[in-house]
Amino acid sequence: MIKATLDKGDKDTGQGEYTVELVQWNDSFVIGYQEVDEDHQKLVGMLNALNTSISEQDTHEVVGKVLNDLLSYTAWHFRHEERLMQTFRYPDYVAHKKEHGSLIQQATELQTKFLAAEQELTQDVMDFLKRWLVHHILQTDKAMADFLRQKV
Numbered sequence: 535m536i537k538a539t540l541d542k543g544d545k546d547t548g549q550g551e552y553t554v555e556l557v558q559w560n561d562s563f564v565i566g567y568q569e570v571d572e573d574h575q576k577l578v579g580m581l582n583a584l585n586t587s588i589s590e591q592d593t594h595e596v597v598g599k600v601l602n603d604l605l606s607y608t609a610w611h612f613r614h615e616e617r618l619m620q621t622f623r624y625p626d627y628v629a630h631k632k633e634h635g636s637l638i639q640q641a642t643e644l645q646t647k648f649l650a651a652e653q654e655l656t657q658d659v660m661d662f663l664k665r666w667l668v669h670h671i672l673q674t675d676k677a678m679a680d681f682l683r684q685k686v
């Protein structure tokens with residue numbers, strides 16, 4: 535059912551097994567607001583776990599569970615950021631929340647189609663999720679953190 539071939543970033547463990555890291559965490563992702571940085575690190579780990587699950591050709595059910603965990607955590611994390619922005623009256627709150635809403639909508643559609651076996655989690659889909667996350671952290675969340683840091 536899953537036909538994705540994800541070979542970018544594969545690491546040969548030397549034991550005939552491959553670990554696949556779609557996104558390699560590095561210091562450029564640190565936005566300087568610890569509780570959000572911790573969320574982001576977990577989010578990157580969960581996106582990588584989905585990538586690994588696909589590349590290992592796990593069953594549709596298992597991949598679906600990993601995808602669901604990722605989306606649930608993403609929704610929780612967005613609410614976490616939104617609570618912080620509201621608490622400290624972040625001036626770009628509405629625009630930032632809109633970006634979150636747009637991703638949730640696209641990801642939920644993707645999940646619905648995946649569960650109905652109408653959509654596979656292809657390299658393109660994973661690249662979309664990767665690009666979205668990296669761009670959002672580096673641009674939108676960094677700007678938020680610059681503001682929040684002045685409030686603590």
Ligand SMILES: [Fe+2]
Nearest residue numbers: 615670674675
């Ligand atoms: Fe955000």
